[in-house]
Amino acid sequence: REKRQLSKRRKDSYLAQIRRQSLHQKADAWLADMQLAVDKVRTNEELKKEADTVLAEVTHRQSEGKRQMALLEALQKLHHARIQANEARGAKLSVEDKTSCHHSNSKICRLLTLW
Numbered sequence: 001r002e003k004r005q006l007s008k009r010r011k012d013s014y015l016a017q018i019r020r021q022s023l024h025q026k027a028d029a030w031l032a033d034m035q036l037a038v039d040k041v042r043t044n045e046e047l048k049k050e051a052d053t054v055l056a057e058v059t060h061r062q063s064e065g066k067r068q069m070a071l072l073e074a075l076q077k078l079h080h081a082r083i084q085a086n087e088a089r090g091a092k093l094s095v096e097d098k099t100s101c102h103h104s105n106s107k108i109c110r111l112l113t114l115w
Contacts, residue, residue, distance in 0.1 A: 069112060076108045 079101055086093055093101075 072108050072112055076105060076112075079105055079108075 083093070083101060
């Protein structure tokens with residue numbers, strides 16, 4: 001009778017050990033799945049931050065380009081206004097002044113067409 005009880009205890013102990021191992025494996029699998037989910041969320045957040053940074057830089061460069069274009073257009077208008085003011089006063093521009101003004105205006109036009 002003691003032999004049967006010992007055998008039964010060993011069998012119960014063995015079954016309990018197998019059950020524990022099964023539960024441990026399930027818990028480990030669940031933890032691994034949760035870690036993968038956390039890593040995926042973290043990676044997505046990092047990618048979003050990086051994309052936002054790039055977008056902010058692009059937006060900044062666009063606004064800087066628009067500002068530079070506005071400055072060049074204002075400079076071009078200023079050149080034309082000076083020429084018209086000189087003509088209105090009756091002052092004659094020297095050939096050097098005319099070529100210099102034409103040269104700077106052509107450079108400004110070229111820059112504006114590039115952008």
